[in-house]
Amino acid sequence: MHFGKRSGIFGACECSRTGGSTLGEIRIFNLPTEHKEQEIRIYYNTLFRAWGRQHWWPARSPFEVVVGAYLTQNTAWTNVEKAMVNLRQTRVLSVAGIRRIPLRTLQRLIRPAGYFRQKARRLKLFVKFLDHRYAGSLARMFAQPTTALREELLALNGIGPETADSILLYAGNHPVFVVDAYTRRVLGRHQILPEDSSYEQVRELFEGGLASVAESATDFPPHEQRRQTTGGSAHPPSTMSTTKRSSLVQVYNEMHGLIVGVGKNYCRKSQARCDQCPLREFLPSR
Numbered sequence: 001m002h003f004g005k006r007s008g009i010f011g012a013c014e015c016s017r018t019g020g021s022t023l024g025e026i027r028i029f030n031l032p033t034e035h036k037e038q039e040i041r042i043y044y045n046t047l048f049r050a051w052g053r054q055h056w057w058p059a060r061s062p063f064e065v066v067v068g069a070y071l072t073q074n075t076a077w078t079n080v081e082k083a084m085v086n087l088r089q090t091r092v093l094s095v096a097g098i099r100r101i102p103l104r105t106l107q108r109l110i111r112p113a114g115y116f117r118q119k120a121r122r123l124k125l126f127v128k129f130l131d132h133r134y135a136g137s138l139a140r141m142f143a144q145p146t147t148a149l150r151e152e153l154l155a156l157n158g159i160g161p162e163t164a165d166s167i168l169l170y171a172g173n174h175p176v177f178v179v180d181a182y183t184r185r186v187l188g189r190h191q192i193l194p195e196d197s198s199y200e201q202v203r204e205l206f207e208g209g210l211a212s213v214a215e216s217a218t219d220f221p222p223h224e225q226r227r228q229t230t231g232g233s234a235h236p237p238s239t240m241s242t243t244k245r246s247s248l249v250q251v252y253n254e255m256h257g258l259i260v261g262v263g264k265n266y267c268r269k270s271q272a273r274c275d276q277c278p279l280r281e282f283l284p285s286r
């Protein structure tokens with residue numbers, strides 16, 4: 001059994017780590033919440049030290065984040081970028097633009113992002129909702145309390161928890177952590193939570209774990225970006241990524257980007273490249 005640098009954390013815990021056996025897994029998944037939260041903090045610090053700021057979300061305005069959050073469903077970001085370029089070149093990457101553009105034209109412009117008929121319809125629906133409920137103002141919408149607004153977004157066609165939380169966090173600076181498949185995979189492989197845990201369970205764990213990181217985090221130079229030859233999922237600094245926000249929102253923002261970096265580069269579905277991953281020393285057994 002190998003605890004890496006964390007042996008002190010689990011030293012006082014009766015739930016000793018015996019990774020590999022079923023019994024070990026049951027014990028590990030049943031670690032007390034405070035130990036799981038501690039683990040999340042350690043992962044954040046390790047990844048942030050390694051890769052620095054990730055500059056999510058690559059966008060020039062909150063509405064671009066909203067559009068990107070819809071378009072990125074079930075497709076790679078590179079395809080979203082092509083659709084965004086089309087929208088920008090046609091000068092419709094705005095609430096007014098999506099409102100006025102005919103549905104057929106919108107479908108054609110966002111075609112590179114896949115599921116373009118469905119996504120075009122949903123974008124139109126979002127603008128309708130915004131017009132009806134907030135007189136077309138994103139600022140008014142984001143001025144709502146987080147929980148109430150989250151429920152409203154979740155009630156919209158085509159918005160699940162990941163999309164709702166991406167909009168809340170990256171466009172509206174609301175303190176919600178975004179959970180994706182990479183997050184679940186890392187937790188499952190590290191035997192912190194089973195991979196099929198509910199979205200809310202995972203979100204709660206990360207929000208609980210990262211709250212105290214945010215209390216002590218003060219150092220987020222707005223344009224800082226470390227040179228990365230491998231790993232990470234950093235974007236170049238953008239208007240949205242350098243917006244001033246609370247430490248808590250910034251830490252949630254960074255952690256999601258860092259986890260995407262782990263998932264994309266190392267913790268792949270078919271093959272985990274643990275030997276090169278910054279989180280390798282935290283595996284329950286090697």
Ligand code: SF4
Binds near residue numbers: 190266275
């Ligand atoms: S690649 Fe290996 S070390 Fe990295 S997060 Fe996945 S399971 Fe952990």
